[in-house]
Amino acid sequence: MASQFLWVIVPYLALVLFVAGHIWRYQRDQFGWTSKSSELLEKRQLRLGSLLFHWGILFVFVGHVMGILIPEPFYEALGVTEEMYHALALAGGIPAGLAALAGFVILFRRRLTVKRVRVTSSTGDWVALGFLLVVITSGLSSTLLNVNSHGFDYRTTIGPWFRGLLTFRPDPVYMETVPLWFKIHILAAFGLFAVWPFTRLVHVFSFPLRYLQRSYVVYRKRMPKSVDSLDRAQ
Amino acid sequence: MKNGELRLKSGSKAMRLVNLFYNPYQPTIDDYYEPWNYDYETLTNSPSKQYQPVARPKSSITGEWMELSWGPNWEDDLAGAHVTGLRDPNVVKMEQSIQAEFENVFMMYLPRICEHCLNPSCVSSCPSGAMYKRDEDGIVLVDQNACRAWRYCVTSCPYKKVYFNWQTNKAEKCTLCFPRIEAGMPTICSETCVGRIRYIGVILYDADKVKEAASVEDEKQLYHAQLDIFLDPNDPAVAAAAKEAGIPDEWITAAQRSPIYKMIVDWKIALPLHPEYRTLPMVWYIPPLSPIINTIEGKGSSASANDIFPAIDNMRIPIEYLANLLTAGDTAHIRTTLKKMAAMRSYMRAKQTNKQPDIRLVESLGLSREDIEEMYRLLAIAKYEDRFVIPASHREEVADLYAEQGSCGLAFAGGPGACGTL
Ligand code: SF4
Numbered sequence A: 001m002a003s004q005f006l007w008v009i010v011p012y013l014a015l016v017l018f019v020a021g022h023i024w025r026y027q028r029d030q031f032g033w034t035s036k037s038s039e040l041l042e043k044r045q046l047r048l049g050s051l052l053f054h055w056g057i058l059f060v061f062v063g064h065v066m067g068i069l070i071p072e073p074f075y076e077a078l079g080v081t082e083e084m085y086h087a088l089a090l091a092g093g094i095p096a097g098l099a100a101l102a103g104f105v106i107l108f109r110r111r112l113t114v115k116r117v118r119v120t121s122s123t124g125d126w127v128a129l130g131f132l133l134v135v136i137t138s139g140l141s142s143t144l145l146n147v148n149s150h151g152f153d154y155r156t157t158i159g160p161w162f163r164g165l166l167t168f169r170p171d172p173v174y175m176e177t178v179p180l181w182f183k184i185h186i187l188a189a190f191g192l193f194a195v196w197p198f199t200r201l202v203h204v205f206s207f208p209l210r211y212l213q214r215s216y217v218v219y220r221k222r223m224p225k226s227v228d229s230l231d232r233a234q
Numbered sequence B: 001m002k003n004g005e006l007r008l009k010s011g012s013k014a015m016r017l018v019n020l021f022y023n024p025y026q027p028t029i030d031d032y033y034e035p036w037n038y039d040y041e042t043l044t045n046s047p048s049k050q051y052q053p054v055a056r057p058k059s060s061i062t063g064e065w066m067e068l069s070w071g072p073n074w075e076d077d078l079a080g081a082h083v084t085g086l087r088d089p090n091v092v093k094m095e096q097s098i099q100a101e102f103e104n105v106f107m108m109y110l111p112r113i114c115e116h117c118l119n120p121s122c123v124s125s126c127p128s129g130a131m132y133k134r135d136e137d138g139i140v141l142v143d144q145n146a147c148r149a150w151r152y153c154v155t156s157c158p159y160k161k162v163y164f165n166w167q168t169n170k171a172e173k174c175t176l177c178f179p180r181i182e183a184g185m186p187t188i189c190s191e192t193c194v195g196r197i198r199y200i201g202v203i204l205y206d207a208d209k210v211k212e213a214a215s216v217e218d219e220k221q222l223y224h225a226q227l228d229i230f231l232d233p234n235d236p237a238v239a240a241a242a243k244e245a246g247i248p249d250e251w252i253t254a255a256q257r258s259p260i261y262k263m264i265v266d267w268k269i270a271l272p273l274h275p276e277y278r279t280l281p282m283v284w285y286i287p288p289l290s291p292i293i294n295t296i297e298g299k300g301s302s303a304s305a306n307d308i309f310p311a312i313d314n315m316r317i318p319i320e321y322l323a324n325l326l327t328a329g330d331t332a333h334i335r336t337t338l339k340k341m342a343a344m345r346s347y348m349r350a351k352q353t354n355k356q357p358d359i360r361l362v363e364s365l366g367l368s369r370e371d372i373e374e375m376y377r378l379l380a381i382a383k384y385e386d387r388f389v390i391p392a393s394h395r396e397e398v399a400d401l402y403a404e405q406g407s408c409g410l411a412f413a414g415g416p417g418a419c420g421t422l
């Protein structure tokens, strides 16, 4: 019962909030949709912190896709053995995780100690930071406590469970043997997903890839009478 | 900004995405000044005591008491030029060094607003496409709803005319008072200028040639390249083409009467600010003349322009300085422009004191008697309806104004246009 609740109901609630929250926010609050940069207020600490954090977290994200979303048979088909995968995961994951954590600590300290940044922080910022703190530390601990390649294998447990969630065939049984650190990490992550759309984290989805193929100068025409006049002219 | 081809100085598009998490060029608030307020209440609430109460400055960001060390207009006149003056790139570029010594000091006031460039680098550098140039009147705006605070516009505008609002976390800039322009009214800064030095009008230009004009190799030719893309609204072919392109008659008539077209193209007395930035700026300036005239002419004498012309090179405001501002360092244009202004003065003075104006002088500058008199009317008499020839844009007919509420203006909560902020 408890496992049904923790590994099926909670994740779905969080994901529904995540998706619906983004749609709602995108429709209702374009003006509040911003990366909320505080570089104007403090720049020196931001430099190291932001660079470490963002680049670290990007690689961590790639790692998660490789470990959780891509199923094990895929690697086997490529001829990547368990040992090879594990070595690669640790070699990439630990530095990326450490960089993200270091960046996070610098940014967190900055937010607490630089008065200009502190007073311009919103509740959402603190909530996001709190979740991120738990997610990053628990995630990194899980990895560090699981260096042994014959230890716990998330690719046969967490992976199928998570893919089951996404394909609407959730099976909490997969989660039974998962160590505590991983469980904390996963639950905190779903907590983060649930608050995500209501914080500044929405800026992740604004990463301006379209810029690369846009013409330099953007002209907007006078639009015929329609609400579409708000849409971006490319 | 180039390498055979037009480039943004702040790097390629890809570079800008790589630097998204930390913009190395971005100024911090201390490069402007920390905003503050005074606690005036202590003045009115203070109990009676021996010493007069003082309103102390308090930071608008942190709410802490602060020691003021820099602020708006801090370096006005002689106050801070010794701090910022020598860093002024226009001064740095000058060959003969001007010293910040008291007897050599000159002051020049240059009101700067956004240039609403034809090739706006702020727009080119905005990764979210939130900045745009309006098709119908060329006004450059930030869509407050689309801005995602990447701040590249702030660092990419060479005129430093986009600012980051630390409360709303969005970029803001001069809007050329577009709601007033749409209604056919001049901008607030132009309307309220007591010197009546600001003029607004329509200029038709060939948008397809913008890139070519901005890519001209020689910086000194950029001014000419920009002049070349302006179209003559009195040319029937141009007027017909404009009509075909859907430009309303009212706009074409306004372009024909445009005060700025006369100053820029007909008389060539207005020059673009820093054309070497290659953004093709659209706020143009007439270089100032006064100080030298006063010293040379002295005691109300009617010095002839022949005396004035050589003196132009000895102006209090060095001609090189003006050239660095307005012609990418080419002093020849500045000299001609100043000569035209001087000739206008001497012509009108002669006329009003019943002397024979020296028409040869005027003609030697490529102007006619009518030109001079029209210049005088526009510049010195400066009637409201001559200074501002702005056609209404009838936006109410084309746009859903209700849905557009609050999307580009700055009158949202926390924006500078809202009541009761800061
Ligand atoms: S002056 Fe700056 S802000 Fe204004 S249009 Fe030009 S580049 Fe953009």
Ligand code: SF4
Residues within 6 Å of the ligand: B113, B114, B173, B174, B175, B176, B177, B187, B188, B189, B190
């Ligand atoms: S008054 Fe209007 S046009 Fe003038 S600087 Fe301000 S916003 Fe721009």
